[in-house]
Amino acid sequence: MSEPIIVSLLDADFYKFTMGQFVLKRFPNVPVRYEFKNRTKRVLLGKFVSEEDLRKELDAVRDLRFRAEELEFLRRIETNGKRLFSEDYLLFLKDLELPPYDLKHNGETIELSFSGSWREAIYWETLALSIANELYYRSAMKKMTAFEKDAIFAEGTVRLAEKIRLLKENPEIVFSDFGTRRRFSRLWHDYAVTSLAAELPKTQFIGTSNVYLAMKHGLKPVGTMAHELFMAAAAISGDGDEQIRQSHNDVLKTWREEYGEDLSIALTDTFGSEFFFNDMTEEQARNWKGLRQDSGSPTQFGEKAIQFYREKGVDFRQKTIVFSDGLDINTILMLYRQFNGRVKCVFGWGTNLTNDLGLGALSLVVKVVEANGRGTVKLSDNPAKATGKPEDVHKYKRIFGYAAGEYKECKY
Amino acid sequence: MSEPIIVSLLDADFYKFTMGQFVLKRFPNVPVRYEFKNRTKRVLLGKFVSEEDLRKELDAVRDLRFRAEELEFLRRIETNGKRLFSEDYLLFLKDLELPPYDLKHNGETIELSFSGSWREAIYWETLALSIANELYYRSAMKKMTAFEKDAIFAEGTVRLAEKIRLLKENPEIVFSDFGTRRRFSRLWHDYAVTSLAAELPKTQFIGTSNVYLAMKHGLKPVGTMAHELFMAAAAISGDGDEQIRQSHNDVLKTWREEYGEDLSIALTDTFGSEFFFNDMTEEQARNWKGLRQDSGSPTQFGEKAIQFYREKGVDFRQKTIVFSDGLDINTILMLYRQFNGRVKCVFGWGTNLTNDLGLGALSLVVKVVEANGRGTVKLSDNPAKATGKPEDVHKYKRIFGYAAGEYKECKY
Numbered sequence: 001m002s003e004p005i006i007v008s009l010l011d012a013d014f015y016k017f018t019m020g021q022f023v024l025k026r027f028p029n030v031p032v033r034y035e036f037k038n039r040t041k042r043v044l045l046g047k048f049v050s051e052e053d054l055r056k057e058l059d060a061v062r063d064l065r066f067r068a069e070e071l072e073f074l075r076r077i078e079t080n081g082k083r084l085f086s087e088d089y090l091l092f093l094k095d096l097e098l099p100p101y102d103l104k105h106n107g108e109t110i111e112l113s114f115s116g117s118w119r120e121a122i123y124w125e126t127l128a129l130s131i132a133n134e135l136y137y138r139s140a141m142k143k144m145t146a147f148e149k150d151a152i153f154a155e156g157t158v159r160l161a162e163k164i165r166l167l168k169e170n171p172e173i174v175f176s177d178f179g180t181r182r183r184f185s186r187l188w189h190d191y192a193v194t195s196l197a198a199e200l201p202k203t204q205f206i207g208t209s210n211v212y213l214a215m216k217h218g219l220k221p222v223g224t225m226a227h228e229l230f231m232a233a234a235a236i237s238g239d240g241d242e243q244i245r246q247s248h249n250d251v252l253k254t255w256r257e258e259y260g261e262d263l264s265i266a267l268t269d270t271f272g273s274e275f276f277f278n279d280m281t282e283e284q285a286r287n288w289k290g291l292r293q294d295s296g297s298p299t300q301f302g303e304k305a306i307q308f309y310r311e312k313g314v315d316f317r318q319k320t321i322v323f324s325d326g327l328d329i330n331t332i333l334m335l336y337r338q339f340n341g342r343v344k345c346v347f348g349w350g351t352n353l354t355n356d357l358g359l360g361a362l363s364l365v366v367k368v369v370e371a372n373g374r375g376t377v378k379l380s381d382n383p384a385k386a387t388g389k390p391e392d393v394h395k396y397k398r399i400f401g402y403a404a405g406e407y408k409e410c411k412y
Numbered sequence: 413m414s415e416p417i418i419v420s421l422l423d424a425d426f427y428k429f430t431m432g433q434f435v436l437k438r439f440p441n442v443p444v445r446y447e448f449k450n451r452t453k454r455v456l457l458g459k460f461v462s463e464e465d466l467r468k469e470l471d472a473v474r475d476l477r478f479r480a481e482e483l484e485f486l487r488r489i490e491t492n493g494k495r496l497f498s499e500d501y502l503l504f505l506k507d508l509e510l511p512p513y514d515l516k517h518n519g520e521t522i523e524l525s526f527s528g529s530w531r532e533a534i535y536w537e538t539l540a541l542s543i544a545n546e547l548y549y550r551s552a553m554k555k556m557t558a559f560e561k562d563a564i565f566a567e568g569t570v571r572l573a574e575k576i577r578l579l580k581e582n583p584e585i586v587f588s589d590f591g592t593r594r595r596f597s598r599l600w601h602d603y604a605v606t607s608l609a610a611e612l613p614k615t616q617f618i619g620t621s622n623v624y625l626a627m628k629h630g631l632k633p634v635g636t637m638a639h640e641l642f643m644a645a646a647a648i649s650g651d652g653d654e655q656i657r658q659s660h661n662d663v664l665k666t667w668r669e670e671y672g673e674d675l676s677i678a679l680t681d682t683f684g685s686e687f688f689f690n691d692m693t694e695e696q697a698r699n700w701k702g703l704r705q706d707s708g709s710p711t712q713f714g715e716k717a718i719q720f721y722r723e724k725g726v727d728f729r730q731k732t733i734v735f736s737d738g739l740d741i742n743t744i745l746m747l748y749r750q751f752n753g754r755v756k757c758v759f760g761w762g763t764n765l766t767n768d769l770g771l772g773a774l775s776l777v778v779k780v781v782e783a784n785g786r787g788t789v790k791l792s793d794n795p796a797k798a799t800g801k802p803e804d805v806h807k808y809k810r811i812f813g814y815a816a817g818e819y820k821e822c823k824y
Binding site: 145146147148150151153154155156157158160161164195198199 | 563569
């Protein structure tokens with residue numbers, strides 16, 4: 001392979017940049033640590049991905065710099081009728097070199113982490129995930145015959161065509177590509193996004209989370225915030241229960257101040273959506289454009305959200321719910337039928353959109369595990385997605401009144 | 413399109429050459445007429461295939477000559493341990509220019525015929541069919557988007573991969589490609605044959621009826637005789653019942669003399685297999701390698717064939733039945749399970765092997781309709797496949813004791 005997997009630092013999720021600017025401004029000097037984790041235990045990733053290949057690709061990322069035209073693309077992005085990214089932030093990006101990685105490869109498992117200043121280390125997440133995925137699939141296909149490889153891509157194309165057919169049959173379904181981190185490969189991702197953009201109107205395929213592909217194909221870059229923002233902010237806030245609990249709403253407040261209406265889609269499950277709905281004020285319910293659902297039952301979440309808005313006296317038909325947890329076309333159709341006309345539905349379609357070629361997907365994540373020397377915690381509405389040291393998780397569950405993703409202690 | 417569809421006169425079925433040499437030697441001066449016919453009534457072919465395009469492609473065929481390396485490939489083919497094609501025949505081919513075609517295109521239907529000496533006109537059949545098919549699919553895809561076209565080829569690849577998977581699961585299934593005449597396109601045909609040859613052993617994918625692809629990919633060219641041989645021979649024999657009836661066995665006798673054991677697979681249904689089994693002698697049953705089934709019920713045919721050999725005292729386990737009528741993988745599996753171990757099964761897989769991309773196939777044929785000024789007749793075991801003027805068909809049914817493909821008047 002002559003060309004590296006990552007050829008542009010924009011080949012990452014848009015939320016890395018919206019969060020990146022936020023972090024640069026609000027948390028400029030916080031040391032953090034991110035860890036790579038393979039949740040798919042049955043696959044010993046180190047048997048597929050060699051240390052040499054992985055180092056080569058990660059090193060290639062560290063050699064990359066933002067190019068003038070890439071910064072110019074960011075410069076031209078507008079939200080709320082004005083520039084989204086400040087010149088200070090673009091200057092920072094211009095000189096950015098990603099911090100070193102720490103890799104231990106024992107032939108079976110891969111220990112990979114990124115330590116550094118939050119403002120710099122934040123960009124590694126989706127880049128590293130795209131690399132690990134692509135190296136895995138290259139390895140999985142290495143022993144295939146030419147025809148077997150053809151058949152894989154053909155299967156992917158047929159599945160993509162079936163998705164497009166169903167989307168054309170349901171033109172009111174609105175979605176964007178969220179599949180950068182778990183894509184089969186950069187080229188396949190590009191092919192899928194190109195095909196979706198060519199076949200569907202922009203009112204239906206509204207954009208992509210991948211900034212590089214957004215630039216390349218004239219699409220809207222889509223995204224707001226990730227769990228890490230709440231996780232790190234909580235760890236940074238101190239050790240006290242009240243500080244930790246309060247940190248979540250502080251993030252919402254400052255984010256809304258920073259980015260206004262356009263980027264006010266709140267991620268709801270960092271410490272469980274039960275807490276989220278209890279914590280969000282009526283004013284926030286009114287001011288925030290909508291909510292993102294990323295774990296637990298999407299149907300239950302949607303109904304709870306509608307009930308939440310109703311009790312706050314907010315017209316939920318004007319609110320957006322972004323569903324982004326493990327979607328496939330059937331789930332999308334089901335959620336669309338359930339919620340269309342009641343709330344504005346948007347689907348953030350990830351793995352199954354960019355990695356559905358019949359080979360099975362890995363569940364790889366890069367999570368912030370430490371901020372300011374304290375361990376971070378994510379609870380989520382799916383206990384399997386919880387992260388953090390057991391004692392920290394226990395503590396956070398107590399602080400956030402977490403009941404394992406169930407809503408029984410939640411008034412909504 | 414810069415390159416014509418047909419780029420080699422070898423891009424035809426092998427039986428055109430085995431019959432071609434036979435005709436040159438035994439029927440050197442017989443005027444014949446072939447007619448193109450679209451059996452798929454729902455498709456008005458003339459709306460898809462323009463007169464201009466069709467003429468351009470047919471003219472390109474008339475401009476072709478056999479190249480030295482093509483004749484050399486034919487020269488090296490051996491059967492029964494000696495050269496199959498005589499130097500006289502190769503000299504004839506060297507100078508061959510295909511006779512003119514007669515085309516009437518009224519915007520909806522296409523009337524296309526080929527008149528000339530049998531020895532020269534015989535080569536038009538599969539060339540014209542390959543052209544008509546490819547022009548039709550080009551036209552059908554003209555308005556598709558780039559992605560829709562991708563999806564068609566992807567569907568074809570996925571279906572081919574599924575065939576290959578099932579064939580690998582059943583390595584005793586033996587087949588050859590018979591799909592030249594109804595292929596989707598030359599390039600798709602080439603891709604399918606290339607992939608089959610790469611994925612399957614030569615003991616399973618034993619060859620192709622397409623001489624050009626056989627040469628290109630080092631495969632065995634496969635084929636013996638077609639209905640036209642019996643049809644024209646019957647017309648040439650005269651008007652008398654006995655001459656017409658006798659002509660069939662005369663063809664078998666002279667063919668066996670000419671080509672020996674290796675090419676002694678008899679086509680059985682020209683005048684109905686009922687007649688065939690009643691007419692074939694014990695010596696022929698013993699001397700001929702096997703039979704080809706091309707219409708009617710293949711299971712019923714196979715059982716009748718076994719019963720036929722049993723009553724003739726012939727070890728049917730040593731005999732080959734070539735099934736070649738409208739096969740798909742399910743029919744092949746079914747016939748294989750029914751007959752494997754009882755007779756030697758070979759599958760001559762046509763349309764569904766080279767034109768299974770989801771667009772549906774046309775049933776186009778080019779049939780000899782006149783020889784020596786007399787109308788020809790094919791009865792077949794499927795009344796829908798019968799050809800000939802009604803009075804001639806009636807006469808032939810009487811002569812051959814034909815009972816609409818049923819076996820009730822047949823002792824076998």
